[in-house]
Amino acid sequence: MRAALYYGRQDLRLTSVPDPEAGPGDVKLRVLYNGICGSDLLEYFDGPVTTRDTPHPLTGVQNPVIMGHELCGEVVALGAGIEDLAVGTLVAVEPVETCGRCLHCGLGQYNHCPTLAIQGYNRAGGLAEYTVVKRRMTHPLPPGVSALQGALIEPLAIAWHTVNRCAVSAGQVVAIHGAGPIGAGAFLTLKRRGVEAIVVDPSPTRRAALAGLGARTVLDPNACDVVAAIRDLTGGRGADASIDAAGGAKAFAAMLHGTRVDGTAVVVAIHHEPVVIPPFDLLMPEVRLTGVALSVNAFPAVIAEMARGSYPLAGWVETIPFDGVIEQGIERLRRQEGMKIVVDVAGGAGERRPGERA
Numbered sequence: 353m354r355a356a357l358y359y360g361r362q363d364l365r366l367t368s369v370p371d372p373e374a375g376p377g378d379v380k381l382r383v384l385y386n387g388i389c390g391s392d393l394l395e396y397f398d399g400p401v402t403t404r405d406t407p408h409p410l411t412g413v414q415n416p417v418i419m420g421h422e423l424c425g426e427v428v429a430l431g432a433g434i435e436d437l438a439v440g441t442l443v444a445v446e447p448v449e450t451c452g453r454c455l456h457c458g459l460g461q462y463n464h465c466p467t468l469a470i471q472g473y474n475r476a477g478g479l480a481e482y483t484v485v486k487r488r489m490t491h492p493l494p495p496g497v498s499a500l501q502g503a504l505i506e507p508l509a510i511a512w513h514t515v516n517r518c519a520v521s522a523g524q525v526v527a528i529h530g531a532g533p534i535g536a537g538a539f540l541t542l543k544r545r546g547v548e549a550i551v552v553d554p555s556p557t558r559r560a561a562l563a564g565l566g567a568r569t570v571l572d573p574n575a576c577d578v579v580a581a582i583r584d585l586t587g588g589r590g591a592d593a594s595i596d597a598a599g600g601a602k603a604f605a606a607m608l609h610g611t612r613v614d615g616t617a618v619v620v621a622i623h624h625e626p627v628v629i630p631p632f633d634l635l636m637p638e639v640r641l642t643g644v645a646l647s648v649n650a651f652p653a654v655i656a657e658m659a660r661g662s663y664p665l666a667g668w669v670e671t672i673p674f675d676g677v678i679e680q681g682i683e684r685l686r687r688q689e690g691m692k693i694v695v696d697v698a699g700g701a702g703e704r705r706p707g708e709r710a
């Protein structure tokens with residue numbers, strides 16, 4: 353089968369590999385769509401970061417590894433012991449395999465499992481015609497949710513968890529720094545929950561995309577003092593919570609300083625460089641600074657929200673052919689072109705599934 357195999361920094365090869373087989377407890381999928389993510393860019397340009405040159409303790413997988421962790425596929429085969437899933441079912445994949453035995457797995461915080469293996473980095477991923485996942489990694493999609501929508505569940509689950517980490521409620525205000533896919537997903541999630549959002553991004557394309565999704569307050573950080581603007585918009589207080597979905601020092605500082613006293617600052621962006629934080633900037637405002645570890649128990653809720661139409665794709669999601677994964681995908685995202693780029697792995701087959709809208 354065709355697959356995109358990661359060998360190391362700036363070495364992703366479109367090549368042919370043997371088809372995987374479903375072992376006991378496994379589900380074999382024909383991959384329909386697989387999105388490209390900021391973490392894929394980090395791995396490609398700065399890696400190996402998440403992939404390994406030694407065997408992963410849980411899966412034994414090491415480079416080269418098939419990339420891709422934002423995927424939707426159709427069940428084509430079931431391993432021994434799987435009786436609650438039918439061949440032909442469309443599923444979104446939660447791209448984590450966990451040990452199931454450690455303290456965190458026992459507490460339901462499986463996103464903190466120390467031997468967590470991520471699909472597309474520590475086990476074979478979705479940039480391939482077929483992939484094999486554990487049954488518990490699959491989330492069947494209800495009728496009416498398309499394969500393309502299914503490939504967006506993973507990044508939207510990260511956005512969902514990011515919003516949960518903000519610990520805000522309806523009527524409060526969240527500043528989103530960075531209007532890429534996670535920023536867009538966070539905006540739509542906040543909107544659904546009745547939380548006001550202030551969106552900040554230097555890209556006119558991304559600001560327009562967020563305005564198109566319904567964002568009422570969209571700021572250009574190169575055209576205004578963002579922190580002053582956020583304070584003006586919040587009666588001088590600052591945002592109840594702020595999200596760094598941008599990943600630069602400037603956005604990080606704006607996140608911290610635009611948050612109100614006793615508010616929450618949440619980092620979800622991947623930073624390529626360290627950021628210096630004067631501890632005094634945390635001390636007096638008593639801002640809580642925290643992060644986002646993938647997502648936990650978010651897939652069912654996000655799939656339900658997708659089914660009810662909370663996540664329109666217009667203006668921020670585009671598809672590219674498998675052959676274009678580097679030039680039309682990774683390279684363009686590096687230049688900040690496009691927002692969510694999804695690889696049409698099956699050459700349009702995902703759109704042709706009967707009974708579903710594309």
Ligand SMILES: [Zn+2]
Pocket residue numbers: 389390391421422507
């Ligand atoms: Zn991702």
Ligand SMILES: [Zn+2]
Pocket residue numbers: 450451452453454455456457464465466467
């Ligand atoms: Zn564990």
